[in-house]
Amino acid sequence: MTQNSLPDYRILPPDVAERMAHIKQRECVLKIDHVGKVFTQKRNQTVALEDINFDIHRREFVCVVGPSGCGKSTLIRILAGLEDTTSGRILVDGKPVNGPGPDRGMVFQKYTLFPWMDVCRNVMFGIEMGGTSKVEARREAMQWLQIVGLEQFASSFPHQLSGGMQQRVAIVRALAARPRVLLMDESFSALDAQTRLKMQNYLMEIWRKIDITIVFITHDLDEAIYLADRILVLKPRPGRVEEVIEVPLSRPRRATQMTSDEFLATKAHLEALIRSFGDNTEEMDEGEEDFNIPLLTLVTDKAE
Ligand SMILES: Nc1ncnc2c1ncn2[C@@H]1O[C@H](COP(=O)(O)OP(=O)(O)O)[C@@H](O)[C@H]1O
Numbered sequence: 573m574t575q576n577s578l579p580d581y582r583i584l585p586p587d588v589a590e591r592m593a594h595i596k597q598r599e600c601v602l603k604i605d606h607v608g609k610v611f612t613q614k615r616n617q618t619v620a621l622e623d624i625n626f627d628i629h630r631r632e633f634v635c636v637v638g639p640s641g642c643g644k645s646t647l648i649r650i651l652a653g654l655e656d657t658t659s660g661r662i663l664v665d666g667k668p669v670n671g672p673g674p675d676r677g678m679v680f681q682k683y684t685l686f687p688w689m690d691v692c693r694n695v696m697f698g699i700e701m702g703g704t705s706k707v708e709a710r711r712e713a714m715q716w717l718q719i720v721g722l723e724q725f726a727s728s729f730p731h732q733l734s735g736g737m738q739q740r741v742a743i744v745r746a747l748a749a750r751p752r753v754l755l756m757d758e759s760f761s762a763l764d765a766q767t768r769l770k771m772q773n774y775l776m777e778i779w780r781k782i783d784i785t786i787v788f789i790t791h792d793l794d795e796a797i798y799l800a801d802r803i804l805v806l807k808p809r810p811g812r813v814e815e816v817i818e819v820p821l822s823r824p825r826r827a828t829q830m831t832s833d834e835f836l837a838t839k840a841h842l843e844a845l846i847r848s849f850g851d852n853t854e855e856m857d858e859g860e861e862d863f864n865i866p867l868l869t870l871v872t873d874k875a876e
């Protein structure tokens with residue numbers, strides 16, 4: 573099929589248009605308000621982000637895409653409170669972010685469970701941070717492990733689990749602390765294609781069941797289209813919002829939708845857009861080294 577025979581990716585099927593309208597009526601959980609970030613190293617200045625404005629609504633699933641170096645990781649680290657802004661601010665439920673907090677959970681690309689704790693203790697960690705007793709935390713942790721089908725691995729250690737299983741634990745560890753927002757940076761990039769698709773389906777299933785808003789960074793366009801309600805496309809040097817795309821796919825999502833005209837039209841547009849950004853964009857971000865990742869991936873409030 574030629575690109576010309578594909579539908580306009582901006583035309584939403586009626587059920588999707590209705591869903592988008594509903595989402596926009598919900599309160600804004602995460603507000604990115606004129607955010608700019610400049611890194612200064614010796615005499616070099618890098619404008620990583622410039623005037624980013626974006627409102628993310630309750631229970632929305634937002635993906636952020638863009639070529640390597642466009643500021644995706646910087647943005648999510650700012651959202652997590654692991655990095656300060658140079659200008660502008662982040663608001664969660666209307667309250668300015670001044671560092672990490674229990675209202676935001678984070679899952680990185682690398683497997684970052686505590687290697688010395690068994691799976692159950694890893695999940696309990698986030699629950700106990702909230703002041704819950706050990707007995708109750710263990711009960712809750714087991715419920716979370718059931719949701720991702722890992723209850724029989726409760727007393728296994730992270731190294732005994734496959735990559736996909738470790739990421740499932742990392743996701744429920746973050747969710748168990750009951751954050752408002754789940755932040756994910758290339759969380760499935762290290763997994764093989766089949767495991768990755770399974771993880772995407774797991775994540776959407778969990779997201780449907782609980783009250784959580786998700787911001788998911790990826791360089792994989794298929795992944796972004798498959799997961800997101802809206803896709804934020806960042807353009808590099810300096811990182812700016814190029815376009816916000818409303819994904820024209822019904823929910824619940826099925827892998828078979830990846831060959832639909834709507835999917836292919838959205839992908840063709842995204843590919844052309846990213847190509848138009850010019851040099852160095854052929855090879856997309858493979859999830860290169862992150863800067864200063866703390867071992868504690870669960871974002872916790874140092875002030876409390
Ligand atoms: N801690 C840092 N110090 C200096 N420069 C940085 C730092 N973090 C990111 N950068 C620079 O900011 C830009 C955006 O980086 P990053 O957010 O990692 O992009 P992406 O995740 O989209 O690949 C890049 O030019 C990168 O080199």
Ligand SMILES: [Mg+2]
Pocket residue numbers: 644645646857859860
């Ligand atoms: Mg990155």
